Amino acid sequence: MKYTQRTHTCNELRKQHVKQTVCLAGWVQGKREHGSVVFLDLRDRYGITQLAIDKSKFDSNIKKEYVIIAKGVVVERSQPNKKVDTGDVEVKVEALEVVNESEVLPINNETTEDPNLRLKYRYLDLRRTSSMSKLVLRHQVKKAAAEFFDKNNFLDLETPMLVKSTPEGARDYLVPSRVNKGKFYALPQSPQLYKQILMISGADRYYQIARCLRDEDLRADRQPEHTQLDFEMSFVTSKDIMDFTEDLFKHIFKKVLNKDLDDFPRFTYEEAMTRFGSDKPDLRFGLELSEVTSIAKKTDFSIFNSAESVKCIVVEELFSRKQIDEFTDVVKLYGAKGLAYATYTSEFEGGISKFLGNVSDELKKELKLKKNSTIFFVAGCKKVAETSLGQLRIKLRDTLELVKSDDFKFCFVKDFPLFSYNETEKRWEPEHHMFSMPKPEFVDDFEKRPGEVKGDLFDVALNGWELASGSIRVSNPKVQRRIMEFIGLSPKEADEKFGFLLNAYNYGAPSHGGMGLGLDRIVALMAETFDIREVITFPKNKNAECPMDDSPSKIDLKQLDELGLKLK
RNA sequence: GCCUUGGUAGUGUAGUGGCCUAUCAUGAAGCCCUGUCGAGGCUUCGACCCGGGUUCAAAUCCCGGCCAGGGCGCCA
Numbered sequence: 109m110k111y112t113q114r115t116h117t118c119n120e121l122r123k124q125h126v127k128q129t130v131c132l133a134g135w136v137q138g139k140r141e142h143g144s145v146v147f148l149d150l151r152d153r154y155g156i157t158q159l160a161i162d163k164s165k166f167d168s169n170i171k172k173e174y175v176i177i178a179k180g181v182v183v184e185r186s187q188p189n190k191k192v193d194t195g196d197v198e199v200k201v202e203a204l205e206v207v208n209e210s211e212v213l214p215i216n217n218e219t220t221e222d223p224n225l226r227l228k229y230r231y232l233d234l235r236r237t238s239s240m241s242k243l244v245l246r247h248q249v250k251k252a253a254a255e256f257f258d259k260n261n262f263l264d265l266e267t268p269m270l271v272k273s274t275p276e277g278a279r280d281y282l283v284p285s286r287v288n289k290g291k292f293y294a295l296p297q298s299p300q301l302y303k304q305i306l307m308i309s310g311a312d313r314y315y316q317i318a319r320c321l322r323d324e325d326l327r328a329d330r331q332p333e334h335t336q337l338d339f340e341m342s343f344v345t346s347k348d349i350m351d352f353t354e355d356l357f358k359h360i361f362k363k364v365l366n367k368d369l370d371d372f373p374r375f376t377y378e379e380a381m382t383r384f385g386s387d388k389p390d391l392r393f394g395l396e397l398s399e400v401t402s403i404a405k406k407t408d409f410s411i412f413n414s415a416e417s418v419k420c421i422v423v424e425e426l427f428s429r430k431q432i433d434e435f436t437d438v439v440k441l442y443g444a445k446g447l448a449y450a451t452y453t454s455e456f457e458g459g460i461s462k463f464l465g466n467v468s469d470e471l472k473k474e475l476k477l478k479k480n481s482t483i484f485f486v487a488g489c490k491k492v493a494e495t496s497l498g499q500l501r502i503k504l505r506d507t508l509e510l511v512k513s514d515d516f517k518f519c520f521v522k523d524f525p526l527f528s529y530n531e532t533e534k535r536w537e538p539e540h541h542m543f544s545m546p547k548p549e550f551v552d553d554f555e556k557r558p559g560e561v562k563g564d565l566f567d568v569a570l571n572g573w574e575l576a577s578g579s580i581r582v583s584n585p586k587v588q589r590r591i592m593e594f595i596g597l598s599p600k601e602a603d604e605k606f607g608f609l610l611n612a613y614n615y616g617a618p619s620h621g622g623m624g625l626g627l628d629r630i631v632a633l634m635a636e637t638f639d640i641r642e643v644i645t646f647p648k649n650k651n652a653e654c655p656m657d658d659s660p661s662k663i664d665l666k667q668l669d670e671l672g673l674k675l676k
Numbered sequence: 677g678c679c680u681u682g683g684u685a686g687u688g689u690a691g692u693g694g695c696c697u698a699u700c701a702u703g704a705a706g707c708c709c710u711g712u713c714g715a716g717g718c719u720u721c722g723a724c725c726c727g728g729g730u731u732c733a734a735a736u737c738c739c740g741g742c743c744a745g746g747g748c749g750c751c752a
Contacts, residue, residue: 138713138714138715140711140712140713140715140716141709141712142709142710142711142712142715143708143709143710144709144710145710145711145712146712147711147712147713147715149713156713158712158713160711160712163710185711186711187711187712187713189712189713191713191714192713195713198713212686212703212704213686213687213703214686214687215686215687216686216687216688216702216703219687219688219689219701219702220686220687220688221687221688222683222687222744222745223744223745224743224744224745225687225744274752276752277751277752278750278751278752279750279751297752298752300752322751324750324751325749325750325751326751327746327747327751328745328746328747330751441679441747441748442748537752538752539752540752541752542752543752544752577752649744649745650744650745650746651744
């Protein structure tokens with residue numbers, strides 16, 4: 109190894125190095141003392157090499173996690189250790205220097221589960237090969253992505269971290285300006301506006317591995333700062349972007365995990381909701397939703413008669429009362445009034461079976477029922493029936509252990525509704541963001557039928573996770589102004605908040621579109637973990653605090669004073 | 677803001693009203709051992725989140741708080 113005091117890392121020495129004099133450095137992973145010989149396992153991020161030291165020469169103060177530099181001769185072991193890559197050899201130590209001592213570690217890397225303790229000592233947590241390897245994986249994904257972008261003419265262009273606050277959507281992190289007292293920057297929620305403007309500049313193809321910040325509540329898959337593989341392309345259709353994205357993911361998975369991905373199915377939003385009850389379907393298993401509204405109308409079950417929609421899931425499995433109660437809790441959480449069920453052995457039994465008498469043949473045929481199945485019904489409005497059964501589908505996946513975490517099934521979901529109605533604020537708002545283009549057939553009159561409007565926008569889903577969103581952008585400033593006005597921005601507000609963007613579009617914009625891919629989620633799934641904190645170097649806890657450096661923290665009054673700010 | 681689960685040596689745990697001056701493992705300290713590698717053997721050390729209540733008796737039940745996890749809302 110070059111540029112270092114050592115001659116080799118702790119994962120390099122093999123039989124061919126026997127008799128060489130080497131110098132290794134690292135942490136003492138373990139110590140085994142015998143009558144006249146001491147063994148140390150020396151660890152660095154690459155691996156472990158055993159050191160053998162004559163007891164008479166050994167400084168018995170050396171303990172676990174001490175950092176040492178050892179010089180010696182490589183010798184072959186009489187009894188090799190097959191569990192370690194360097195197990196054929198060991199280093200017979202001639203000189204040993206302690207670089208630094210270590211106290212007993214406050215966390216045990218094999219067993220500690222307390223997340224806050226792990227975060228407080230994140231730097232020790234990362235000494236574990238299994239922790240560090242997730243960051244190595246992240247590095248490889250970024251590198252593979254950068255390669256693919258570069259190969260396809262994308263420019264890596266940096267956009268500012270101090271930007272204008274545009275309080276649509278997520279809450280901004282704000283940064284007070286000292287020079288301009290009383291004014292604030294925001295930290296970017298994404299490079300969205302900048303990359304669009306770069307298309308107007310003629311950058312043609314842009315990408316950035318960009319940090320994005322949002323001051324919203326956290327989840328296992330949500331951090332206040334996350335990283336996106338962000339890109340934008342000129343003169344493209346949705347299909348071009350999806351084709352590119354699919355090839356990008358295939359390249360990354362081949363390069364990093366040596367896996368060949370299947371082609372990505374492309375569902376419309378409508379189809380995804382109808383079949384899977386989710387706009388981010390997990391395609392690793394079946395249990396698709398079935399539509400039984402018209403059959404249900406014929407029963408005497410009043411709940412079925414009065415509902416807009418009745419949908420169901422059929423499972424070839426019988427469940428206990430307790431399990432069904434759990435399933436009921438799931439659908440209720442997503443707005444269903446209850447979960448109707450019936451089991452089918454050779455006839456319908458249990459649950460609501462007594463109401464199914466007059467439709468039993470029709471139902472058996474429609475659902476292609478096999479013996480010993482359970483049918484779960486949700487009746488309600490279409491959206492509730494679909495989403496609650498979609499969530500039940502995920503619950504069944506986990507209960508019945510239907511999937512493997514190293515199986516990767518991607519898909520695109522496209523043609524999302526462009527607007528959704530906000531009941532609390534009594535106004536239409538963009539489902540995604542206000543810069544996405546309506547599909548061509550809606551451009552002329554979207555104001556008149558907002559509920560029907562489909563956008564030229566699409567998501568990438570992987571195994572039930574939303575990984576990325578993209579769209580064709582509005583490149584015509586007149587259309588952009590109409591959209592802004594429709595969602596409740598007066599022309600004056602539009603100019604105050606987005607005038608710089610609208611103005612830029614007055615000078616000849618290419619048609620363009622792009623995506624933002626959630627790097628943390630991608631790496632987490634590739635690492636087969638469900639907690640994105642494991643793939644973030646220094647993550648925050650649930651309260652958006654960092655237990656290691658204790659941020660956020662109070663600041664000196666002097667600092668506030670300089671900024672012209674006062675705390676309430 | 678709301679719902680929910682949990683908090684016992686440094687770490688991971690057992691204990692659900694009296695058998696608890698609290699189990700086991702790991703760890704740490706010391707000693708023994710020519711070849712271990714998840715070393716082994718012996719000895720020692722170390723804990724019921726905080727406050728209040730019920731009770732003859734509380735790790736255990738109740739109330740309040742703190743801390744942590746998961747979720748809902750929120751996240752264009």
